[in-house]
Amino acid sequence: MSAGLDPRLLARAREVVADTTGFRDDAIAQDAVERVLRAELARGRVPTEVLSELQQLGSPLAYTLVRAVLVGETYFFRQPEHFRYITQEGIPSALRHGAMHLRGWSAGCATGEEAYSLAACLLACAPAGMPVEVVGTDLHEASLEAARRGTYGAWSRRESAPALHPVYELLNGRQVSILPEVRKVTRFAPANLLAPLPERFGLFDFILCRNVLTYFSPSARDAAIVHLARSLAPGGLLFLGTVEVDRAPPGLTREGPPELQAFRKPRPEERTFAQLPVAQPVATPRMTPTPRRLSAPPPALPAPPPSPPPSPARLHLQALERIEEGNVAGATAVLELLVKQAPDYLPGLLELALLRERAGARDAAFPLMRALRTRAGQLPPDALVDGPEALPARFYLASADAYLNLGALE
Template identity: 70%
Template sequence: MSAELDPRLLTRAREVVSSITGFRDDAIASEAMERVVRQELARGRSSADILGEMLFPQSPLSGTLVRAALVGETYFFRQPEHFRYISQAGVPAALRKGALALRGWSAGCATGEEAYSLAAALLASVPHGFPVEVLGTDLHEASLETARRASYGTWSRRESAPRLFPLYLDAPERQVTILPVVRRITTFAQGNLLAPLPERFGRFDFILCRNVLTYFSPAAREQAISLLTRALNPGGFLFLGAVEADRVPPGMVREGPPELQTFRMLAPGELTTPAPAPRPVERSEPPAPLFRKPKATPVPVVPARVTPPPPPSRLHLEALERIEEGDVEGAAAVLESLVRQAPDYLPGLLELALLRERTGAREAAVPLMRALRVRAERLAPDHLVDGPEALPARFYQASADAYLNQGALE
């Protein structure tokens, strides 16, 4: 049995991580903090010595704690609807306004897949030779070193995220390397979302900060979004994750449907107009699902009387197909059946909750998010949950917490 730890050590460790990253206390994995503290004790250090070092945010131990808490889940062209919007709407709008160059920022880029994806999307959408630059920033220097190597394995390539634009070449041992033309325009630097980006980096036309703010406290999330918007050029676009903003940031307008979570910075003299109301349920364009349906996966028709109920993942794929076809009511019915059949299938709970929210039924979404949080808390934070894409349990807990915390603030 493990020896009892001084509770002050774990409490202070979580305070250190929260102060540096902006993470909510309940989004910081206790197991990760305990692992680091026990490693320090095993080296012969005293509790007083460890507590003393944790008083300094720039100390090596504080850096180790932050690295242990960070979530590095990322892959190429994650949330492909954002990259499609950049290519089909964002870049043409910037070119029509006479932009002489385009600059993008992947804020919280982890190991760099998002930054390279953004660079590829911009390159493929501008005339040949048009100047493009992309910056990727992250707190974790080791992740940035991986990004600079520009070599990735199969985990960075998912069926749920199509290869939208030329990005990499195949390499030995199932590795891929980023195309030289994409690599040349992409740079990486250490940065904290709670601090202003140094002026030397300039301003940007496209900023992606997705699935990071989910873990932030409400105050830290507001601070980070404010700093992100200050780094935008007039007319620039900010892209956030599914549950990371419950209102339009000041000085911006919403672009596209609410589920796209895309905002445009108003130009000087442009009238501030209220964000358009969410489209009614009977719209022809369905709400974007949380997960994307893998294209080549058929959903066979299984006679209910002959075989057992289909597995949760198959029902989930059927719901995604219905959403893409515009059959929102049918998708909701399938997801409701899925939740009844498999109440511990976290991706189904989150998908149904977000579908309810997007169609204006918040009162039905809240209990689903509460159930999601309870079930996610039963799992180890780093436990990978099967679904259309494998995500750690902490992602589902943080998503539920972020949604419920937003509701409490309204």
């Protein structure tokens, strides 16, 4: 089908899609890319003109390509085992630990069926009067518009997925409409999983990101999972698709059977006790008294050597503790000291850049991300970088590229 298309044009179009979505090259639908390019050429444009526009990541053509390749397969209560686990284990655990509200995020929500299903699940199990909120995000604005309308046909309500909780009402013979109480607690917003979710969205008790990362390259998948984990509240649960990861993401623990693909973020007290060193008994020597005698005073002891400065990883942990406490100014001060003392410590560069991004200081975040990309690019891709989480250099390179490319799109 690619006959007649300039190979350079086709290659650049696929690069644009990969840079924006994180998709692996073999997950990018060739026919969708070619349809877009042929439509542009059919309008009378020459290949060099189209190629020139594709050099600009924020161009209308770039968005058209991304929309063409995004996968939007979803329906109500897909993978019902996740909703059952939330009902039977997740919500009771949150309530036992004093939850004052229940919040969920449907990441890569497409046309919204998953977000509304999660909202219905939380509403059905929350105590009377407890606030419930669900956020659905997607890269495709047209899908979000469909989600906000909240009107669906038979394709969205399969017999293979049982209606576990009330979520819609019959609108006419063929369509259904989301119940007002479910619609009221659900909102939708554009977001890219390759970038951290803005801080204004807060933290979530339950995150569903299922059958989305399947299409991502390994480095893009790793970056997205770190961003998802950062948005979990302590004790929160992240649900992934069946074959998307083969081990617990860094900083999370597996919940339930492996096929459930559910992962929990430990609460602070759990991490504290897990990290406490075990005290070892110390033998106390017996002291033998010696006769007192007059003598010259002992020579002064030399001053102890100055304590070494805290390691970069220790400073990073101090900053993370301040972030958890809500002390953003304190965390920023620690990270600024860390970056000054250890400019090659990649986790510090990334943490400070993300903190500044969340504070709205994007101009201050960009130089840090550029430095991160330069330093990460000098390391072997699979070299593990020391930090609170041992992550490969390719993760930091992908994070920087995703952030800088996303900035170019905005």
